[in-house]
Amino acid sequence: GAVVSQHPSWVICKSGTSVKIECRSLDFQATTMFWYRQFPKQSLMLMATSNEGSKATYEQGVEKDKFLINHASLTLSTLTVTSAHPEDSSFYICSAIYLGQWTEAFFGQGTRLTVV
Amino acid sequence: GEDVEQSLFLSVREGDSSVINCTYTDSSSTYLYWYKQEPGAGLQLLTYIFSNMDMKQDQRLTVLLNKKDKHLSLRIADTQTGDSAIYFCAESIENNDMRFGAGTRLTVKP
Numbered sequence: 021g022a023v024v025s026q027h028p029s030w031v032i033c034k035s036g037t038s039v040k041i042e043c044r045s046l047d048f049q050a051t052t053m054f055w056y057r058q059f060p061k062q063s064l065m066l067m068a069t070s071n072e073g074s075k076a077t078y079e080q081g082v083e084k085d086k087f088l089i090n091h092a093s094l095t096l097s098t099l100t101v102t103s104a105h106p107e108d109s110s111f112y113i114c115s116a117i118y119l120g121q122w123t124e125a126f127f128g129q130g131t132r133l134t135v136v
Numbered sequence: 137g138e139d140v141e142q143s144l145f146l147s148v149r150e151g152d153s154s155v156i157n158c159t160y161t162d163s164s165s166t167y168l169y170w171y172k173q174e175p176g177a178g179l180q181l182l183t184y185i186f187s188n189m190d191m192k193q194d195q196r197l198t199v200l201l202n203k204k205d206k207h208l209s210l211r212i213a214d215t216q217t218g219d220s221a222i223y224f225c226a227e228s229i230e231n232n233d234m235r236f237g238a239g240t241r242l243t244v245k246p
Contacts, residue, residue, distance in 0.1 A: 054178040058234055064171075064226075066178045113234070115179070125173055125222065127236050 023047055024116045026128025033104055033135055041099045041131045043114035049094035050116035054125070055087075058111040070097050104135045140227055142237035149245050154212040156240045158225035161206060165227040168201060170210045173222045173239070182210070182223075212242075220244045 023046040033039050043053055052071050056064040068084075070076040070091035078084045086108075088100040097116075101108055113130040140160045148154045160168070166187050171179040185192045185199045185208075192199045198211040208225055222239040 056179070058228075064179060064181070064234065069178060111234070125179070125224075125239065130234070 024050075024114065024126045024128045026114055026131055028131060029129060030132040031134070033133070035105055035135055036103055038100055038102045039104055039133060041101075041112055041114075041133075043097045043099070043116065043128050045095045045116045045126070048116075048118050048126075050097070050118060051094065052117050053091055053097040054115045054117075055089060055097075055099050056113045056115070058113070064113065067099075101133065104133070106135045109133055109135045140225060140235050140237040142223075142225055142240045144238065145241050145243070147243045147245065148215050150215060150217055152215055154210075154215045154219070154242055154244075156210045156212075156223050156225075156242065158208040158210075158237055159206055160208065160225075160227045160235075162227060162235075163203075163206065167228040168199075168208050169226040169228070169234075170197075170199065170208075171224040171226060171236075173224065175221075179224065215242075215244050217244045217246060 025044045027042045054069055055067045057067050058064050066079050067082045068076040068078045068089050070089050072091050072094050076089035086102055091097040111130055111132050114128045115125040117125050142158045167184050169184040170182045172182050173179050183194050183197050185201050196213045200209045222241050224236050224239045226234050226236045228234050
């Protein structure tokens with residue numbers, strides 16, 4: 021099946037710094053990528069939907085200036101957590117789909133962010 | 137590593153019940169989830185079950201968990217054409233990271 025690679029798998033950063041997470045579709049063109057966040061002991065929360073070449077659509081309550089999403093090509097989307105704070109510590113996961121006849125979603129392996 | 141496995145396809149007739157199965161291998165799973173993905177959309181949480189429960193029912197949805205066999209199922213009663221989608225099961229393990237199955241594509245025929 022298709023592969024989505026997410027990098028890094030885990031990262032520790034200092035409060036106030038920015039962190040970039042990459043999501044790559046390795047063998048297909050991802051027309052749409054989704055970014056999710058998981059809070060401890062809770063399920064995934066959709067943060068934003070990004071379509072290649074256009075601005076991301078953020079879910080209500082997600083700060084677009086804090087969570088910058090770029091989807092500049094059909095194989096790469098990035099999520100940048102700007103001026104990270106400890107409350108941003110979480111598990112972030114991306115998924116990618118190709119808007120063909122069937123829209124299976126393929127998931128990255130996730131990124132564990134810890135802000136200290 | 138540990139895997140979450142699902143059958144890839146299921147086809148049913150409208151009005152029948154659908155049963156989507158999932159197996160997992162990590163016995164330390166704390167929560168197990170069922171998500172639905174409609175064409176072009178992100179994941180929608182349908183229901184979840186805590187690992188010390190055997191069953192959970194929510195309207196047309198029934199989740200059964202056999203912890204001994206590490207088997208999870210989702211039953212949709214009176215399946216409708218609007219239920220056609222891809223259904224993902226997922227487990228949340230002790231460190232709170234989630235793992236997903238590959239998804240089961242449910243097709244509902246009129």
